[in-house]
Each structure stands twice: as C-alpha cells, then as structure tokens.
Amino acid sequence: MARYDAKESEKHWQAVWDQRQCFVAPNESTRPKCYVLEMFPYPSGRIHMGHVRNYTMGDVLARFRRAQGYNVLHPMGWDAFGLPAENAAREKGVNPRDWTYANIATMRGELKRMGLAIDWSREFATCDPDYYAQQQRLFIEFYKAGLVYRAEADVNWDPVDGTVLANEQVIEGRGWRSGALVERKKLSQWFFKITEYADELLSALDRLDRWPDKVRLMQKNWIGRSEGLRVIFDLSNGSRVDIFTTRPDTLFGASFVALSPDHPLSQRLGEKDSKIAAFIESCHRLGTSEAAIETAEKMGYDTGITAAHPFAPEWKLPVMIANFVLMGYGTGAIFGCPAHDQRDLEFARKYDLPVLPVVIPDGSDAKTFEVGDEAYVGPGHLANSRFLDGMSVEEAKNEVARRLEAEGRGKREVNYRLRDWLVSRQRPWGCPIPMIRCGKCGLVPVKESDLPVLLPDELQFKGAGNPLDSHPTWKHVDCPQCGGRALRETDTCDTFVDSAWYFARFCDTTAEGPVSRKAADYWLPVDQYIGGVEHAILHLLYARFFTRGLHRLGYTDVDEPFAGLFTQGMVCHETYKGSDGQWLAVGEIEKRDGKAYLKGSDLEVTIGRSEAMSKSKKNGVAPEGIVDLYGADTIRWFMLSDSPPERDIEWTNEGAEGCWRFVQRIWRLIEEAKDLPPPRTPVASVDGEALELRRATHRAVAAVTDDLENLRFNRAVAQIYTLANAIGTAPPSIPGAVRREAVETLVLLIDPMMPHLAESCWQALGHEALVVDEPWPKADPDLVRQDVITIAVQVNGKLRGTIEMARGAEKSSVESAALALEPVARALDGKPPRRVVVVPDRIVNIVA
RNA sequence: GCCCCUGUGGCGGAAUGGUAGACGCGGCAGACUCAAAAUCUGUUGCCUUCACGGGCGUGCUGGUUCGAGUCCGGCCAGGGGCACCA
Numbered sequence: 006m007a008r009y010d011a012k013e014s015e016k017h018w019q020a021v022w023d024q025r026q027c028f029v030a031p032n033e034s035t036r037p038k039c040y041v042l043e044m045f046p047y048p049s050g051r052i053h054m055g056h057v058r059n060y061t062m063g064d065v066l067a068r069f070r071r072a073q074g075y076n077v078l079h080p081m082g083w084d085a086f087g088l089p090a091e092n093a094a095r096e097k098g099v100n101p102r103d104w105t106y107a108n109i110a111t112m113r114g115e116l117k118r119m120g121l122a123i124d125w126s127r128e129f130a131t132c133d134p135d136y137y138a139q140q141q142r143l144f145i146e147f148y149k150a151g152l153v154y155r156a157e158a159d160v161n162w163d164p165v166d167g168t169v170l171a172n173e174q175v176i177e178g179r180g181w182r183s184g185a186l187v188e189r190k191k192l193s194q195w196f197f198k199i200t201e202y203a204d205e206l207l208s209a210l211d212r213l214d215r216w217p218d219k220v221r222l223m224q225k226n227w228i229g230r231s232e233g234l235r236v237i238f239d240l241s242n243g244s245r246v247d248i249f250t251t252r253p254d255t256l257f258g259a260s261f262v263a264l265s266p267d268h269p270l271s272q273r274l275g276e277k278d279s280k281i282a283a284f285i286e287s288c289h290r291l292g293t294s295e296a297a298i299e300t301a302e303k304m305g306y307d308t309g310i311t312a313a314h315p316f317a318p319e320w321k322l323p324v325m326i327a328n329f330v331l332m333g334y335g336t337g338a339i340f341g342c343p344a345h346d347q348r349d350l351e352f353a354r355k356y357d358l359p360v361l362p363v364v365i366p367d368g369s370d371a372k373t374f375e376v377g378d379e380a381y382v383g384p385g386h387l388a389n390s391r392f393l394d395g396m397s398v399e400e401a402k403n404e405v406a407r408r409l410e411a412e413g414r415g416k417r418e419v420n421y422r423l424r425d426w427l428v429s430r431q432r433p434w435g436c437p438i439p440m441i442r443c444g445k446c447g448l449v450p451v452k453e454s455d456l457p458v459l460l461p462d463e464l465q466f467k468g469a470g471n472p473l474d475s476h477p478t479w480k481h482v483d484c485p486q487c488g489g490r491a492l493r494e495t496d497t498c499d500t501f502v503d504s505a506w507y508f509a510r511f512c513d514t515t516a517e518g519p520v521s522r523k524a525a526d527y528w529l530p531v532d533q534y535i536g537g538v539e540h541a542i543l544h545l546l547y548a549r550f551f552t553r554g555l556h557r558l559g560y561t562d563v564d565e566p567f568a569g570l571f572t573q574g575m576v577c578h579e580t581y582k583g584s585d586g587q588w589l590a591v592g593e594i595e596k597r598d599g600k601a602y603l604k605g606s607d608l609e610v611t612i613g614r615s616e617a618m619s620k621s622k623k624n625g626v627a628p629e630g631i632v633d634l635y636g637a638d639t640i641r642w643f644m645l646s647d648s649p650p651e652r653d654i655e656w657t658n659e660g661a662e663g664c665w666r667f668v669q670r671i672w673r674l675i676e677e678a679k680d681l682p683p684p685r686t687p688v689a690s691v692d693g694e695a696l697e698l699r700r701a702t703h704r705a706v707a708a709v710t711d712d713l714e715n716l717r718f719n720r721a722v723a724q725i726y727t728l729a730n731a732i733g734t735a736p737p738s739i740p741g742a743v744r745r746e747a748v749e750t751l752v753l754l755i756d757p758m759m760p761h762l763a764e765s766c767w768q769a770l771g772h773e774a775l776v777v778d779e780p781w782p783k784a785d786p787d788l789v790r791q792d793v794i795t796i797a798v799q800v801n802g803k804l805r806g807t808i809e810m811a812r813g814a815e816k817s818s819v820e821s822a823a824l825a826l827e828p829v830a831r832a833l834d835g836k837p838p839r840r841v842v843v844v845p846d847r848i849v850n851i852v853a
Numbered sequence: 854g855c856c857c858c859u860g861u862g863g864c865g866g867a868a869u870g871g872u873a874g875a876c877g878c879g880g881c882a883g884a885c886u887c888a889a890a891a892u893c894u895g896u897u898g899c900c901u902u903c904a905c906g907g908g909c910g911u912g913c914u915g916g917u918u919c920g921a922g923u924c925c926g927g928c929c930a931g932g933g934g935c936a937c938c939a
Binding site for chain 2: 223338538
C-alpha cells in the first residue's frame with residue numbers, strides 16, 4: 006500500500022482549487038454571507054508559526070462555513086508600511102518599497118503552500134498607491150467632518166534620530182536606536198478625534214457579546230470613564246482655576262491646590278518668575294516613560310498664590326505646581342486631600358501640609374482616627390466636614406455637587422482616560438498625510454484632483470531626520486487655495502491608520518471611493534475576526550473608531566466592524582542555553598534521552614522553560630521546514646490539536662510526528678475502504694457492532710459540528726480521533742456500506758482542517774466531484790441519542806458501580822437496580838439507606 | 854498599587870453541579886521482522902494487595918449540596934492588562 010504523498014497531493018489540489026476559483030467570493034449571492042478575517046500580517050520576510058496558527062484557525066472556519074452553504078469572504082492582504090522596512094533600507098541600502106514587495110512575494114508563496122481557502126483576487130498591500138490614495142481621501146473627509154485636527158502635544162523626542170518616539174520605544178529614558186536621552190518636546194501633531202466617541206466606544210462594548218470578556222474589559226479600562234465634579238477655586242491674584250475631582254466628598258479635607266507644570270497658569274507664572282520657570286523645566290526633563298514615572302519623586306513648588314475654599318472663602322489653600330499633575334487629564338489642576346489620596350499624602354508629608362481625615366471608617370471614632378503612611382480610600386461616614394458630617398461618601402458627593410452647582414461654582418462632569426489618537430509620524434515609509442501648510446491660508450487639504458500624494462521613488466536615509474522632510478523638492482508645493490508657495494506635510498500616518506479600515510476595503514477592492522457602500526452593506530460586519538491578543542486595545546479600538554467615522558461619512562451603516570472576535574494564543578517552544586549563558590537556536594542542539602546537547606558533541610545544554618517563539622531567544626521553528634518535511638496538512642493539524650485555541654501551544658517534534666502519523670493512518674483507513682460497495686448507499690437498519698459504528702459516526706458529526714461552531718478546534722480534533730479509532734477497531738464482519746458511511750463522513754469532517762488529504766481521500770473513494778464542494782454532513786438525531794444509558798451508582802457520593810438502564814427508565818426500577826448491586830450492599834453493610842437520590846438517566850446517590 | 858485570568862497524571866489537555874483524567878504526546882509490554890524502521894494490539898494517576906479488593910486524588914483551606922475540578926469565602930503560586938488618570 007502506497008504511503009500518502011503530501012507534497013505531491015498538496016501541490017495538485019492547490020492548483021485545482023486555484024484553477025476552479027473555488028474561493029473567489031461573489032459580492033452577490035442567494036446564500037447567506039459569512040465574512041471570516043484574520044489579522045493581516047506585516048511582511049517582515051517569512052511567515053512564522055504564529056501566522057500558521059492564526060491563518061489555520063481562520064481557514065478551518067472559512068471552509069466549515071462554506072461547506073455549510075455560506076457565501077464566504079476570506080481575504081488576505083499586507084500591513085506593509087512600517088519601521089522594519091526603513092531599518093532594512095538604512096542597514097542594507099535597499100529601497101524600502103523593493104524590500105517590502107520582495108517579502109510579500111515570499112510570504113504569499115508560503116501562505117499559498119498552506120492551502121488556505123483565500124480569495125486572492127482581493128489581495129492588496131497598504132503600501133500600494135491604490136490603497137493609500139483612498140486612505141488620503143478618507144483623511145481629508147475625516148478632516149472636513151471635524152474628526153481630524155492639528156494641535157501641539159508633548160511627545161518623546163529623540164534629538165539624535167530627529168524623530169518622535171512612541172512610549173514603547175523609550176527604554177530607561179533613552180531612545181532605543183540612538184541611545185540618546187529622550188526629551189519631552191511640544192510639537193504640532195495630527196490627531197484623530199477618537200475621544201468624541203469615548204462614551205459610545207465604551208457603552209457599545211456591552212453589545213459585543215461575541216468578543217472575549219478580557220478584551221472588552223481591557224478596552225473599558227483603557228477608555229477609563231470616571232464621573233466627578235468640576236469645581237471653581239478663586240485665587241488670591243484675582244484669577245480662578247478649575248479643578249476636576251471624583252471625590253468632592255473630601256473637599257473639607259483639602260490642604261492644597263496643585264497645578265500641572267503645563268497648566269496655562271503655571272506657564273504664565275513661569276514667564277514672570279525665573280524660579281518657577283526653572284522648576285517647570287526640571288519637571289520636563291523627566292521622561293514620560295513608565296520607569297521614569299515610577300521612580301520620580303513628588304516635586305512641588307509653592308507659587309505664593311492662595312486659593313479660597315469654595316465653601317469657606319476665608320480658608321486659604323496654597324497653590325502649588327506639582328510634577329505629578331497631568332495636563333492631559335481633567336483640567337490639569339487638582340485639589341489635594343492627603344488623608345484620602347496616596348499621592349496627595351506623599352506630597353503633603355514632603356512639604357509638611359496638613360492631613361485631615363474627613364471620611365471615617367464605620368466603627369472608628371473621628372477623634373482618634375489617624376492616617377499614617379497610607380491614605381484611607383475605603384467607605385465610611387463624613388466628619389470634620391460641617392454640613393456633610395455623618396453622611397455616607399455617596400451622599401456627601403451628591404450634596405457637594407448639588408450645592409456647588411446651585412451656586413454656579415461647580416458642575417458634574419465625566420472624564421475619560423482615553424486621549425485623542427496622535428497619528429503623525431516623522432517617518433518616510435508610511436501614508437503621506439495629504440495636507441498643505443500655507444503661510445497665508447493655514448492648513449489646506451490637498452485637492453481631490455491632486456490625489457494621491459505619492460511617496461518619492463527614491464529616499465535618502467543618510468543622516469538624521471525624516472527623508473521626506475530633507476528631500477530636495479517633495480515638500481515644496483503651491484497652495485491649493487491661494488496658489489502661493491506652500492509646504493507639504495511631511496509626516497506620515499501611524500501604520501495603525503492603515504489597519505483601521507482594511508477590512509472595509511476588502512468588501513470591494515475595486516471600489517472607486519475608499520469603500521463601496523453596496524459591498525459594505527452586504528459583507529460588514531466581519532462575522533469572525535481572529536488575531537493575537539496583543540492588539541486587544543490599539544488596533545481594535547482604532548478600527549472601532551474608524552468604522553464610526555465611515556458610518557458618519559455614509560460608507561457603511563454599521564458601527565462595529567467585528568461582530569465576533571477571537572484572540573488566539575502564542576506558539577511556544579522550549580529554550581536552550583549553552584554553558585556561556587548564551588541562547589542556542591533549536592537547530593544548534595540535538596536531544597538524546599530527554600537531555601539536550603550541542604549538535605554533534607557531548608556538551609550538555611540547559612533546557613529552559615517554554616516561551617513564545619522569538620528571534621531574541623532563538624527558539625523559533627520555521628514553518629517552511631515543517632511543510633517540506635510533512636506537508637501543510639500535518640502542520641495545520643498540529644496547530645488545531647491539544648491546546649485550546651485561546652491558550653498558548655507548545656511546538657514539539659514528537660507532536661508533529663504524531664500528526665503526520667495520523668495523516669498516514671487516515672490514508673490507510675481510506676485505502677482499505679475504497680473498494681467497499683457502493684458509495685453513499687442508504688444504510689439499512691443494522692444492529693450490534695455495525696449499529697455502534699453508525700452511532701459513533703453520527704455522534705462525531707454532531708460533536709465536531711458543535712465544536713467548530715464554537716471554535717473549539719482541539720475538541721473537534723479529539724472527536725475525529727475517536728471516530729478514526731472506532732473505524733479502525735470495528736470488526737471486518739460489519740456491512741461494507743456501514744464502514745463506507747463512516748469513512749466518508751470522516752473525510753468530510755477532516756476537510757476543513759486537512760483539506761488536501763481530504764481531497765485525495767475523496768478521490769480515492771471514487772468521487773468525481775471535489776470534497777470542497779460537498780455539503781457539511783448532518784447527524785441523525787436518532788443515532789446520536791443513546792437508548793441504553795450507563796448510570797453511575799454512588800454511596801455517599803462515592804462511586805460503587807454502574808447499571809445499564811433504558812433511556813427514561815422509571816425512578817423506582819433504577820433505584821431497585823442500584824440497590825441490588827453487590828458493592829452497594831457491601832457499602833451499606835446491611836443498614837437501610839437513609840435516602841436515595843435518583844437523577845433520571847444520570848446518576849443514583851444512596852445516602853447511608 | 855489597582856483590575857483580570859489560570860492552577861487537573863510524566864506532558865498538552867477533556868469533563869451542561871452527576872462515573873475525574875476523553876483525545877493526543879511520552880512510557881512500558883507484546884505481535885510482525887533475520888534485524889531495524891513502519892504498523893498493529895494491550896497497558897499506563899498515586900498508594901496498598903499474590904489476587905479479589907480497598908484507600909487517596911483536580912494549588913491550599915473553610916463552606917453550600919444527596920453529590921464540587923465545576924458554585925461561594927479566605928489564602929498561596931503563575932501569567933496578563935493598566936498605572937502619578939485626581
């Protein structure tokens with residue numbers, strides 16, 4: 006019997022599918038639609054195991070839905086702008102465009118070898134001028150709709166590279182590439198007004214019931230809604246300052262007012278007072294990185310100005326400038342209540358300000374209650390607070406708000422942690438922001454007829470700064486409005502903009518505008534989106550925002566882009582370290598008797614814990630090699646087996662070999678069955694072992710269907726093993742038609758997961774048609790249902806035996822059968838049972 | 854610091870409050886073979902027993918229940934998210 010030749014078979018079937026255009030999705034159909042999408046890859050060079058896992062899961066779902074009769078859209082594209090191309094350009098002297106498209110060509114080939122059911126006719130890369138031209142159109146339309154603006158912002162500035170850095174690119178206060186100390190710098194930047202949708206982005210999370218709770222929670226925290234009160238304080242210099250607080254109840258515990266160093270008042274004071282200016286400057290020298298914040302000490306500067314307490318004008322509070330007050334949140338000013346806020350407490354202890362408790366835990370005495378090193382933030386009743394005394398925290402909050410609102414000195418307000426999305430990047434390999442700055446007319450969008458703003462063909466990467474900015478001619482243009490000399494914006498879009506609407510473009514990649522309304526109405530929202538949890542906030546939040554923008558502009562009537570979201574786990578592998586403590590690559594070691602040695606030597610190597618495959622730990626295994634060795638179906642099967650899809654999976658050679666053995670085993674089962682008569686004959690009523698195989702077949706159909714519906718791939722795999730085992734152990738005497746039914750069903754069930762093998766098996770079984778065009782099998786409920794049920798019998802909750810009973814047997818007969826069991830009698834030791842609990846068709850528990 | 858998730862055999866993991874360990878990997882024994890590979894069969898939580906059997910088992914600890922891996926409280930451990938957000 007010939008072994009299954011995966012290499013030959015996979016190449017063949019991929020060509021057949023391609024030639025018959027099996028996976029090209031029409032934009033109109035009488036069938037129901039299903040849009041399955043995996044997060045598109047960055048073309049870094051080669052696909053890795055994470056891609057394989059991600060795209061296999063999506064592919065299984067796409068093929069499953071297709072078999073169920075859906076018109077399935079399953080596209081693929083490339084998130085192609087970004088830094089690695091620039092780095093390659095700098096390091097290797099190549100053009101970032103050439104580098105990117107070469108990578109895409111390589112990776113497209115690798116994905117095609119996976120046998121993915123993708124509509125390749127819709128493929129695009131975000132660096133295609135066709136795509137980013139549409140994005141520029143959207144940018145201008147968003148601008149005209151008031152969703153884009155330009156403003157000054159504090160950013161991490163790397164003075165050596167001459168560019169803005171993201172927070173993640175600042176390591177211990179230094180730029181990750183240059184090593185230069187990062188400065189805080191105010192720069193004019195472009196923003197998307199995502200905060201306009203803050204409340205909606207938050208409240209709509211409740212309706213995303215096919216999203217993981219974890220992701221919804223992370224977004225909720227990120228948006229960070231908090232309700233509070235804006236309060237006006239009159240200052241001794243005749244001006245006033247607004248503060249925001251979520252704890253108006255603690256107003257009588259106030260001991261200072263603190264301003265952000267960037268607060269307009271601080272700035273004004275700094276202009277007149279050089280000491281204040283110097284203090285503000287020292288605050289700015291601190292980085293904005295987490296590490297810098299964590300270690301930063303509270304610093305304050307007394308302005309000499311005082312603020313009048315809103316309920317007691319004679320009560321004067323010092324007005325400080327404090328480094329821990331952020332301009333970007335609330336009003337950039339706070340009142341400090343040291344007894345009930347940890348930061349305020351640390352600040353007060355340092356500058357020797359009063360600490361007066363005003364919320365007393367119930368059961369404590371206001372006279373003796375003291376605050377030590379920790380502020381009291383729990384519940385309690387008010388004290389030392391005049392008309393609030395005795396109230397609960399909630400009552401006091403309301404009372405303060407009510408009084409101050411009545412006096413016009415306060416206003417209930419909602420604040421969000423979410424900031425507007427800064428999209429400017431001083432990077433040349435991105436979508437140019439289609440705006441022009443004119444000395445006379447200000448900001449002017451590029452004229453529709455002048456779009457797209459194309460990137461120059463050649464970019465010079467020598468020297469610091471943005472090559473677009475230093476390009477001799479690119480930025481010099483005429484103002485579209487007045488015709489005078491003007492400057493083109495040289496910033497490009499954050500690459501997260503590119504990925505914020507690509508799913509909408511897939512609906513019709515030939516649309517004249519950015520998105521075809523008709524196609525979007527048909528396909529959106531994406532029914533199932535699959536990707537890594539690392540995008541739980543940024544990408545997914547931006548895409549939700551963009552979809553609302555598209556809605557506002559009339560391109561779609563949906564608000565939420567992804568009806569279902571699944572976040573898959575990472576692919577891990579054990580790690581190896583040599584005696585010098587350096588990481589060793591998987592290919593550099595060999596394993597003998599569970600120990601690892603340097604390849605070709607007796608030098609033992611330390612085996613470290615299993616971690617996500619990464620370049621730095623050298624624990625990656627290239628998918629290409631595995632596909633060469635075993636074929637795509639084996640690697641696909643591995644990715645679906647064992648680990649639940651949302652959890653991490655560990656790649657092992659043994660596991661891969663096991664999958665490959667299973668591929669061969671299925672092939673053998675089919676070879677043995679292929680001459681069985683006659684194909685797909687109705688199976689007459691049978692009994693005994695033949696009936697058991699029929700039952701196993703239909704149970705497998707029911708279970709696999711249910712598992713795939715719910716993306717429980719690992720369980721579907723286990724069900725298929727169970728069916729294969731049942732076929733393998735069924736006696737030769739059973740009718741051929743029964744075996745054939747089982748075998749054909751097995752092929753239909755494995756098809757979404759191992760599509761090439763399934764086609765070869767289907768052909769071997771004598772079918773002319775492709776299995777990919779076969780409908781999904783249906784389970785016969787009569788065969789799924791068990792007529793004889795094994796009921797467990799417990800004594801005091803401990804299993805003592807089992808009885809076989811007909812489905813729906815009378816309680817009394819079940820009870821007497823249970824009591825008749827010998828081990829039950831032994832356990833009862835002659836005493837009558839105190840109680841017998843009979844759960845029909847399930848269990849009997851005898852209480853002794 | 855705040856919020857969230859996860860703890861089950863040697864390993865990955867199954868299990869609507871109802872027979873814990875399905876299925877896979879690995880191990881052990883056997884068949885086939887001159888031999889090996891491949892394949893097939895059996896076996897495989899721990900302790901105890903010649904055996905029949907018995908006892909113990911889902912991180913620890915209480916509780917609810919006829920019955921808890923599953924529900925509730927308190928710990929411990931690991932992982933993740935957010936973090937001067939007023």
